[in-house]
Amino acid sequence: MQTANIFSFHGGIHPPENKAQSLQLPLGRPSLPSELILPLGQHIGQSSRPLVKVGDKVLKGETIAINNGFLSSFLHAPTSGTIAAIEERLIAHPSGLSDLCIILTPDGNETWTTLEPLNNWQNICKTDVLAYLSEMGIIGMGGAGFPTQVKLQGAHKNPLTHFIINAAECEPYITADDMLIREKTLELVLGIEMLQHLVEADNVIIGIEDNKPTAIAALKTVLTQRNSKIQIAVVPTKYPSGGEKQLIQLLTGKEVPSGQYPADIGVLCQNVGTCVAVHDAITQGKPLISRFTTLTGDALKSPQNVEVLLGTPVEHLLEYADSEPKKLSRLIMGGPMMGYTLDSAAVPIVKTSNCILAASKKELPPPAPEQACIRCGMCEQACPASLLPQQLLWFSKSQEFEKAEHHNLFDCIECGACSYVCPSSIPLVQYYRHTKSSIREAREANVKSDLAKQRFEARKARQEAEAAEKEAKRLARQKAAPSKATETKKAAPAKAAPTATPTTNDESKKLKVDVAIAKSKLKKLQKQLLEAQENEHVEEINSLQLQVTDQEKALASLEDQLSKLPTDAPISVADTAAKANAAPANDELKKAKVDVALIGVKLKKLHKQLTETPDDEELKDKIATFEADLKAAQETVSKLGATAASNANTATPEPKAAASDELKKRKIDAAIAKAAVKKVEKALKKAEEINAPEIEAIRQQLQEAQQRADDLEKALANPETVMQKAESTSAKAEPATNLDADAIKKRKIDLAIAKAGVKKAEKNILLLKEQGKDEAEINASEWPSKLKEAQDKLAALEKEQAAETTTPPVTTEASAPGANIDADAAKKRKIDLAIAKAGIKKAEKNIQLLKDQGKDESEIEASEWPKKLIEAQQKLAALEAEETTPATSVSTPVEKTVDAVADSEAKAEPEMDLANQIKKEKIAIALAKAQINKLNKRLESSPEEADSINQEIASTEQRLQSAEILLEKLIHSQTNMQENR
């Protein structure tokens, strides 16, 4: 056994010890009371959750409540009996308020539950031992009620230099620890050794005041017998040497900095009671169900220390110690310096109750009337925390909380030394307690409002993430479609010459699985975090936030690895072109063009936003991403365009289609000719009846009509000849048509690029003007020249286009009337485009107007303009997509047969329904969003209604999600329908 060095701390006082009274009698064990009152909040964190219900029979040591959060604790039945009630009862707390308690009626049998000690604790994983201690309900028994396993977990925040066992027990009257050391010396030393093993501490010191000679002797004996390296430090009696920070300074010479914890300077402290509880739990499997408590004071005939079951009412103990009600002036839980007055003796003993002081009037006279501070400075000299108590008093009285905090009010350990020495009898500690609780209340209110804000932000982020994910999936689906089509066609060559190594594929598969697992873990953690935020489990939020960040990092790293893996080698278009089917390729081309148009519209919108918020970095990133997407989509379009052109050159179905069309046309001609014959026959009949002079001319007409009908009939009698003729004509005309389509396509792309260039340059010039740049500065920038270039290019292209539209197209037998219809359609499309653009401008203008009028987001959402804007943008996107799509109508036969008209009418009807449904869903989405915005605002202003508002938000979000999914499907169907048409 070694003796440790002793240092000193600032301040301190020497009040009368009054410890001898309670040490006259041996340790007492009171009888069972008629009921045990077990508060669910005996520790620092959230109240425990009851596991029992009224009427349940429980055994001694059985778990009756479990922890409810990081700083919460387990609770066990102190004896066997029946759960009589779970209700609010007065508890031992300075507030004098009630709390939820489990009421246990003892059956008197003291029947233990099956105890499961940790016999091989040295060989068990330390984390499991800590979890076991948590389940045994062990908390710090020195006063704060901090769960022991949490304190032990945090011991390695910094390298542990000192493990201190607090046996100082400096407060007057209290001798519970003294008695515990005397009675359970070996258990204490064994408990210390167990904790020493758990925290891997080399330097263990027991700090004990020199007014406990019997306990010191007992300790020395056991330590010597065990040849222990644990040191004992006997410190001089001075109040408050048992304060954690003061004892650390006494034994190590180190000062715990303001606002920090002992673990921050590599020190861990445990109370002797906690060490014995750890020993009993590990070696006997006994949970924390009793404790040593001092019963003392002049109002008790038999002051003594007792080992008392938790939940025993104080009145039962007063009776046990022969209290004299007439003498009883003040009943205090704890000591005279740091304890608090009990309003009722019905309150129970809890895990942190170390003393009941039943004081007489003479012993603790009522405090003298408070007088004005005379600035004597005695309080400052006595303060062990080196504070300025008179300054703190001033700030407390004037409610200058910030200044009080700035003067380290929270370093005050409420020892009462300042009040004790104050010649003006100022109850300084009462002032500090009140100020501290006011600050805490304000902090809690802030935390609550922060949490509400965080919940709101988290929900918003989640919604945005979901929307982005949905959008990404949609784009991925569209992008994947062409590759799928080509993959299928490339399957044969791929088999013949496999290029991707199996290892890469395996790795890729494994990484994909890992990514999926990481995503699922992240989602789970985010959900837990959200729950913790909603339930305001402040202590869990930080730890979950850290876990979420870690998981996000892990996921990002996996995704990074996956992206670095080589992808399958692209299969050349040339290889597959010959085998490709022209129709699916055209479909993909159309889809890709719709993508280009949609991304273009989004980009336009983002650029517009950027002019309003030019410093928005996030927006700039978004624009960069969309620009990259646009480039990729444009590349896809040109690749697919090339494939389609190649297919068209090699494939044969087109002439066949033309031949079939020619046959159809001949049939119609024959039918018309027959009808003409009939008409002329009728006319001839009438002319003959009235003997008209035109009879001969009509007979001539009839002859000609009959001849034409016969010729057509004859031709139709041999359809193969018609088909062959038509095929050869069509095959001759086809290359010219394809070449035109490519040229038109290229010019349209060039036009779009030139227009975008003009717009970009114009926007940037506008931006410079808004930034206050003058003409010279603007001219010195790159944008005027870029604008000029783009404008020239655009003008040249438009001229080229105009010249071409006035040039008669290459005509074939069927293409001349088709060209007229194309010109009409193009004109109509241009008008539609102009209307759509005007619609966008109008809607944007009106939204801006609403913003200028000071309308908020939800009011704007609720107006008609956002809906109109979306509609106009979609219309424009569809029209632009149509414009860039090769005009299949160029080669379509112009004759609209009765069948075709009927077909088009049949298609128009469902399309109208679809459009109406889309409109309906968009309105539903806008309404749901407006509703969510409103609810979120209500949530911020009325946090007390949080539960019901959150429920409403959840159900509205569900509605919104369903509407969004439905809308997506509807738009998809509409796109398909338009494409098929």
Ligand code: SF4
């Ligand atoms: S001890 Fe009392 S009177 Fe003296 S300075 Fe402090 S508060 Fe004022």
Ligand code: SF4
């Ligand atoms: S109660 Fe606070 S201010 Fe007063 S002496 Fe103790 S630590 Fe200092």
